[in-house]
Amino acid sequence: MGKNVLLVDDSSTMRKIIGRSLRQAGISFDNIFEAGDGLEALAILEKERVDIVLSDINMPNMDGISFLREKSMRDDIKDIPVLMISTETGDDIIGEAKSLGAVGAIKKPFTPDKVNEILGPLL
Amino acid sequence: MDIKDKIVESTKEIFSTMVMMDVTVVDQDPTARQAIRDGISGIIGLAGTRKGVLAIHIPAPVALAITGSFLGMEVEEINEDVEDAVGELANMLGGNVKTILSENGRDIELSLPTTISGTNYDFQTAKDVEVTALAFATDTGTFSVELQLER
Amino acid sequence: MDYVTVLQEGTVEIFETMVMLPIVLQRVTEHSDSTLTDARVTGMIGFGGTIKGMIGVSATADMAKIVTGSLLGMEIAHLDDDVKDAFGEIANMIAGALKSACGENGIDIDLAIPNSVVGDCLHISGLRGAKRVVLEFSASAGKLWIELKYLEA
Numbered sequence: 001m002g003k004n005v006l007l008v009d010d011s012s013t014m015r016k017i018i019g020r021s022l023r024q025a026g027i028s029f030d031n032i033f034e035a036g037d038g039l040e041a042l043a044i045l046e047k048e049r050v051d052i053v054l055s056d057i058n059m060p061n062m063d064g065i066s067f068l069r070e071k072s073m074r075d076d077i078k079d080i081p082v083l084m085i086s087t088e089t090g091d092d093i094i095g096e097a098k099s100l101g102a103v104g105a106i107k108k109p110f111t112p113d114k115v116n117e118i119l120g121p122l123l
Numbered sequence: 124m125d126i127k128d129k130i131v132e133s134t135k136e137i138f139s140t141m142v143m144m145d146v147t148v149v150d151q152d153p154t155a156r157q158a159i160r161d162g163i164s165g166i167i168g169l170a171g172t173r174k175g176v177l178a179i180h181i182p183a184p185v186a187l188a189i190t191g192s193f194l195g196m197e198v199e200e201i202n203e204d205v206e207d208a209v210g211e212l213a214n215m216l217g218g219n220v221k222t223i224l225s226e227n228g229r230d231i232e233l234s235l236p237t238t239i240s241g242t243n244y245d246f247q248t249a250k251d252v253e254v255t256a257l258a259f260a261t262d263t264g265t266f267s268v269e270l271q272l273e274r
Numbered sequence: 275m276d277y278v279t280v281l282q283e284g285t286v287e288i289f290e291t292m293v294m295l296p297i298v299l300q301r302v303t304e305h306s307d308s309t310l311t312d313a314r315v316t317g318m319i320g321f322g323g324t325i326k327g328m329i330g331v332s333a334t335a336d337m338a339k340i341v342t343g344s345l346l347g348m349e350i351a352h353l354d355d356d357v358k359d360a361f362g363e364i365a366n367m368i369a370g371a372l373k374s375a376c377g378e379n380g381i382d383i384d385l386a387i388p389n390s391v392v393g394d395c396l397h398i399s400g401l402r403g404a405k406r407v408v409l410e411f412s413a414s415a416g417k418l419w420i421e422l423k424y425l426e427a
Contacts, residue, residue, distance in 0.1 A: 010251065010273075011366070013346070013359040017292065020347030036251055060251075060274045087370040109291040109367060158393075168320020168328065168386025176320070176389050206399035234320025234386050235401050235423055237328045244393020247358040252387065273387055 002030030003123060004048065008041040008055040008067070009085070018054060018085065024112035027119060038062030042070060045077045052122060054106075057086040057093060065093070068100035081122060085110070126223060126270070127255050133219035134259060134268055141215065142193045146259040158245040162186060163201055165213030168234035173224050175272040176248065177217045181209060188263040201240050210236040220270060275379045277372075277422055278302055281409055284371025285420050288364065289411075293345045297411040297418060304407045313419060314338060314353060316398060317361030317390040319369045323383035327424030329372065330398060331365045337416030353392045362388035368420060401425070 005022070007015045015034050022029070033048055035041035037059045044050065057064035064084060072078050084097050084105040094105050106118050131148050138146045162182040169175040181189065183201055190198045190208040198204055213236040225231045248254075252271040259266055282299055289297045313332035320328045333341060335353060342360040343350040350356060366388045376383050400406040400423050408421045 011359075011363055012251075013356075013363040016346045016348075016359075017363070020345070023347060087367070087374070108370070109288045111291045111294075114291075164391075166318070166320070166328075166389065168322065170320065170322040170384035170386045174385070174387050176387055178389070201397075203399070207402060210399060210401055232322025232384050233326065234322050235327045235404055235425055237318065237320075237330070237401070237423065238399040239316065239391055239393075239396060240399075241391075241393040241396040244391050244396060246389055246391050247355060247362070248387065248389050271387065271389075 002028075003051040004031040004033065005029045006033040006035060006041060006044055006048075006050045006053045008035045008038065008053060008059070008064070010036050010056065010059040012036070014056070018115075021110065021112045021115045022119075025116035025119070027116065027123070038064065038067030038070065041067055042074075042077075045071070045080060050080055052119075053080060053082040054085050054119075055082055057084055057097065065096060065100065068097060068102055072101050083119060083122065127257065129223045130216075130220065130255060130257060130268060130270060133216060133223070134257070137212065137215050137219070138259075142189055142212075144189065144192045144261055146261055149258045149260045149265060151258045151265070158243050161242050163205060163209050163238055163240035164246070165209040165236055165238050167213045167217035167236040169217065169221065169224070169272075170232045170234065172230040173272055175220075175252065175270060177213060177220050178246070178269045178271075179209065179213055179216060179266060180246075180269065181266040182264055185261055185264040185266050188261065189266075206238045206240070209238045213238070216268060224272075275375065275381065277424070278407060278409065280372055280375040281368065281407070281420055281422055284368050284375070285409065285411065288367050288371070292367065293341055293364070295341060295344045295413055295415075297413045300410045300412050300417075302407065302409050304405070312417065313396050313398075314394070315357055315361050315390065315392050316396060317358070317363070317365035317388055319362075319365045319388040320386040321369060321373070321383045322386070324381045325376065325383055325424050325426050327404070327422060329365055329369045330419075330421045330423075331361055331368060332396070332398070332419045332421070333361070334416035334418075337413065337418055340413070340415040341418070358390040358392055362390040365390070372422070
């Protein structure tokens with residue numbers, strides 16, 4: 001069975017860019033779901049089978065950190081891995097994301113090679 | 124009073140006190156997504172607890188009339204005076220919006236204003252935002268004020 | 275802080291990694307007014323805080339299409355919404371690089387949201403009293419300008 005990914009970023013352009021990078025990294029998914037914030041992401045996780053989430057941190061309504069916190073409290077979805085993709089480079093915020101269950105982080109800007117290097121082993 | 128009414132009040136006040144022009148709200152679709160054939164737009168960013176952009180879009184003849192009244196001089200083409208006047212209008216409107224949105228005036232920062240002028244240009248915000256747009260009438264024609272706020 | 279170096283390095287990194295289109299800095303101009311009359315697209319974003327200002331990314335039509343196509347991984351035939359989105363996002367990324375560099379120098383800035391404009395004969399004004407620096411980059415497809423207007427509080 002193929003894998004499904006959920007891209008969470010408030011910029012639809014950034015979601016397209018991530019999608020393009022995934023293709024160029026040679027990583028293919030059966031389904032690419034998209035969400036504009038943490039709330040939309042939770043709603044998608046409730047009804048779709050998602051293998052990995054790639055999430056921004058700074059977003060309106062529900063940011064990436066609150067999304068991780070909320071997700072960690074829901075037994076049915078808490079084990080789905082989340083990889084952060086953000087311009088945030090501070091150890092504090094990445095550390096907080098990891099303590100809430102994020103499996104890693106990709107710093108923007110990123111190359112397809114970087115995406116492959118970090119995301120590849122997680123699939 | 125909702126934000127729309129407050130923007131109307133601010134715009135009217137700025138125009139009556141600073142520009143020396145009376146403006147009225149008109150019931151027309153002020154959407155800035157429509158291409159502006161020939162005109163100038165003043166833009167200022169809002170950053171901090173609320174992020175957004177305040178823009179004023181003015182057709183060329185209206186911009187000349189506004190600048191003429193604002194600066195008290197004859198203006199015949201879109202030049203530096205018009206750019207300064209429109210940038211300053213954006214700045215004042217941005218300052219009012221900051222006050223409207225902010226609890227103590229310290230949690231929102233304004234960027235510098237900038238203007239863009241040209242022919243057949245149109246705008247797009249790059250994110251999903253809440254848009255409040257209003258059209259105002261002057262003796263010379265209409266202009267619009269648009270506030271985009273990140274939800 | 276050396277704004278020119280920050281903008282140059284940030285822009286080159288973003289173009290090498292995200293846009294995957296090498297660009298070369300041609301020249302830097304620092305003056306209060308300049309006209310970008312060849313530009314057909316501009317993405318811009320404001321910022322406030324200890325320093326307030328605005329960053330703009332402008333390009334010629336062909337350059338804008340190539341940059342957008344490469345960034346989004348699709349064919350771009352017209353200066354459409356995808357081009358506007360791409361230039362808004364590039365402005366956002368360059369502003370992010372500026373924000374990081376400012377942070378390292380103890381200067382706090384907050385970013386607004388990006389907007390972009392497509393049009394003919396675009397002319398972008400500075401602000402009297404503000405500093406303005408324009409970096410002109412070139413690639414085989416055309417020219418690209420990064421401009422920063424700022425005022426130190």
